[in-house]
Amino acid sequence: MTTRTFGLTDQLAFAELSGDYNPLHIDPVVARRSMFGAAVVHGIHSLLWGLDVWLRDRPLPVSVSAIHAAFTRPIRLGDVVTCSPVTERSDQAQLHLLVDQSVTTKIKVNWHPSSSRDLDLFAVGFPQRQEPRVLAMRDAENASGTLPLYLNPQASARLFPHLAAAMPPLRVAQLLATTRLVGMECPGLYSLYSSLDILFRADANITPVMTYRVTKLDTRYGVAMMDIGSPNMTGVVTAFFRPPPQDQVSYGALHDTVNRSEFAGQRALIIGGSRGLGEVTAKLLSAGGAEVRLTYHRGAADARRIVAEITSAGGHAGCLPFDVLDCASNMGGVLGPEWTPTHLYYLASPFIARGKNGVFSGSLFETFCNYYVLGFHRMLEPLIRRGLQRVLYPSTAFIDELPPDMGEYATAKMAGEGLCRFLEKAHPGLIIHKPRLPRMATDQTVSFMPGENRDPVPILLEHLRTMANDHALC
Amino acid sequence: MTTIEKLQNVFQDVFDDPSIRLTPEFSPSFYGDWDSLATVRLVLSIESEFGMRFTTDQVAKIKSVRDMLSVLEPLSS
Numbered sequence: 001m002t003t004r005t006f007g008l009t010d011q012l013a014f015a016e017l018s019g020d021y022n023p024l025h026i027d028p029v030v031a032r033r034s035m036f037g038a039a040v041v042h043g044i045h046s047l048l049w050g051l052d053v054w055l056r057d058r059p060l061p062v063s064v065s066a067i068h069a070a071f072t073r074p075i076r077l078g079d080v081v082t083c084s085p086v087t088e089r090s091d092q093a094q095l096h097l098l099v100d101q102s103v104t105t106k107i108k109v110n111w112h113p114s115s116s117r118d119l120d121l122f123a124v125g126f127p128q129r130q131e132p133r134v135l136a137m138r139d140a141e142n143a144s145g146t147l148p149l150y151l152n153p154q155a156s157a158r159l160f161p162h163l164a165a166a167m168p169p170l171r172v173a174q175l176l177a178t179t180r181l182v183g184m185e186c187p188g189l190y191s192l193y194s195s196l197d198i199l200f201r202a203d204a205n206i207t208p209v210m211t212y213r214v215t216k217l218d219t220r221y222g223v224a225m226m227d228i229g230s231p232n233m234t235g236v237v238t239a240f241f242r243p244p245p246q247d248q249v250s251y252g253a254l255h256d257t258v259n260r261s262e263f264a265g266q267r268a269l270i271i272g273g274s275r276g277l278g279e280v281t282a283k284l285l286s287a288g289g290a291e292v293r294l295t296y297h298r299g300a301a302d303a304r305r306i307v308a309e310i311t312s313a314g315g316h317a318g319c320l321p322f323d324v325l326d327c328a329s330n331m332g333g334v335l336g337p338e339w340t341p342t343h344l345y346y347l348a349s350p351f352i353a354r355g356k357n358g359v360f361s362g363s364l365f366e367t368f369c370n371y372y373v374l375g376f377h378r379m380l381e382p383l384i385r386r387g388l389q390r391v392l393y394p395s396t397a398f399i400d401e402l403p404p405d406m407g408e409y410a411t412a413k414m415a416g417e418g419l420c421r422f423l424e425k426a427h428p429g430l431i432i433h434k435p436r437l438p439r440m441a442t443d444q445t446v447s448f449m450p451g452e453n454r455d456p457v458p459i460l461l462e463h464l465r466t467m468a469n470d471h472a473l474c
Numbered sequence: 475m476t477t478i479e480k481l482q483n484v485f486q487d488v489f490d491d492p493s494i495r496l497t498p499e500f501s502p503s504f505y506g507d508w509d510s511l512a513t514v515r516l517v518l519s520i521e522s523e524f525g526m527r528f529t530t531d532q533v534a535k536i537k538s539v540r541d542m543l544s545v546l547e548p549l550s551s
Contacts, residue, residue: 072512103489106490218518220528448510
């Protein structure tokens with residue numbers, strides 16, 4: 001077994017080699033809004049690494065005649081990935097790549113010893129960097145096209161030395177072209193590579209292009225099957241139309257929902273306001289007359305977009321960077337002496353990863369606690385000293401439901417509720433509203449399945465009104 | 475082979491986990507690798523194995539193996 005991690009530098013090098021510059025793989029800020037909450041490794045990158053590990057121990061030369069690969073779970077940057085042989089026969093090998101004992105990539109290779117290295121002279125450099133196309137599902141029916149093939153042999157040898165020594169460059173270029181097909185062309189920006197079946201055969205003609213054609217489109221789940229081909233190769237690529245980040249309600253749409261003055265007089269500080277529930281909270285409060293300041297950690301562009309949307313419609317909003325995990329960062333200092341919030345809304349959250357069934361992960365619990373307990377407390381203390389008396393701490397319905405794979409999250413939120421009660425006792429006059437909220441439509445809950453998430457607007461508005469009126473405080 | 479046994483084979487293959495033992499209560503909450511992407515993979519594999527096609531409404535209601543069985547068992551009777 002061989003292990004490694006994939007870092008951003010590895011990803012950028014692979015993007016340059018393959019031409020697949022989809023931000024899901026190379027831009028952690030954009031990728032944080034994907035359903036995986038982080039940048040993930042290209043499936044083909046993981047495949048080529050697995051093949052490289054396998055070829056390392058093979059007597060050369062080897063001729064690979066067919067590959068089946070299924071990319072079943074994401075590999076996030078920094079994950080420890082293990083390449084593990086499953087079966088090995090004289091003409092076929094099966095490998096699995098695993099993260100935390102879950103299979104992420106299944107690989108089956110058909111091969112035979114080769115009498116020659118069978119290297120062709122295909123080498124044309126790097127593909128040009130382009131922006132990924134956004135292909136609508138309705139436009140994918142019978143979509144077809146041609147992709148030029150590229151390979152920079154030096155870069156290929158740096159990333160996959162054993163593969164580059166054993167496999168003809170044309171075939172490596174064809175494997176690389178399949179990730180460019182999915183990530184940049186069809187489906188493009190909102191895509192997910194699912195599986196590859198590819199069959200190579202000897203052919204004297206080197207054609208530096210690969211054709212593709214969508215042969216089956218399942219619009220229920222956004223699954224596209226594509227035939228790929230070149231004179232020496234045929235194959236099938238399966239890809240998903242990945243759901244885009246969750247758009248939230250527009251500010252302009254709230255004027256019929258919110259009374260223009262129901263939150264007037266509030267100076268509202270929203271921690272984690274650049275998207276999701278924080279974004280909705282900011283818009284609702286501002287539409288009701290509050291003066292809003294929202295914080296962001298990495299989503300500066302998202303935060304500025306929200307502020308621009310509010311202020312261009314006459315609302316009062318601003319944004320500022322703040323990292324709740326940064327122990328050296330003092331919220332009092334960040335705000336300055338002239339602006340003190342009357343109300344605080346704490347929506348900061350990490351990616352809400354599910355745990356393993358029935359197994360309590362200390363490290364996952366610690367991640368949640370750093371946001372929901374320690375980061376919350378560290379941020380709040382200086383504001384309490386400045387007179388803050390009204391706080392919204394969104395807890396979770398999972399405390400009551402306690403799904404077997406959400407123990408870490410629910411327990412951390414329970415600890416947060418406990419901290420809230422402690423602070424209320426320690427600071428008379430401080431009221432922390434801590435509703436147990438249901439699953440709502442945000443980036444965190446984006447799903448391939450329709451209709452699972454509730455609209456956050458009416459749910460949040462009810463709690464904002466309760467808090468504004470100080471009625472029925474928990 | 476009963477419907478749940480055939481279904482168990484599909485689950486074992488999709489999750490590459492021969493230790494899976496299905497009961498009607500088996501659900502995403504009880505199996506960490508069963509996310510929405512896995513649901514799509516399961517549904518496509520079940521359709522291929524059972525020679526049928528789920529409606530979008532049926533898929534949206536799948537919360538456990540019981541919900542799958544409620545669609546599949548009438549087909550085999």
